[in-house]
Amino acid sequence: MKEGELLLRLRSRGWRITPQRRAVVTVLERGARHATAEEVHTAAQFIVPEISLATVYNVLTELVEMGEVAEVRLGRGATLFDVNVAKHYHCICDTCGRIADVPVADQNCCMDLPELAACCCVAESIEVIFHGHCAGCAPKA
Ligand SMILES: [Zn+2]
Ligand SMILES: [Zn+2]
Secondary structure: OOOOHHHHHHHHOOOOOOHHHHHHHHHHHOOOOOEOHHHHHHHHOOOOOOOOHHHHHHHHHHHHHOOOOEEEEOOOOOEEEEOOOOOEEEEEEOOOOOEEEEEOOOOOOOOOOOHHHHHOOOOOOOOOEEEEOOOOOOOOO
């Protein structure tokens, strides 16, 4: 995502851009993808030093409600905020923890909820997590 793209879209939706909101969006756009609210807060403080964690939470929650940011839970970890709202899976590097997006070619493809999921629970969503190593951590042959 190009910097400013999300901000422009939000502005065109009539979202009032306060310095706090702008800071949160800028942090997300600069590549803090898959960041926890705490991580967004830490980075946003470089832009607006007085921004509170509660404000960051509120802005993130608003963005999620608007469908501009996705909430991602990988395993039992903390909730991450993801600017990629297209359907995709995640690949986690087991060495450095880097999270990469795995695009889904067909947004309507295969990963519909299986009917058999009803045998053990009522499934409401599917999450696919690939584990491996990123380019930097892959063992050299
Ligand atoms: Zn890695
Ligand atoms: Zn993602």
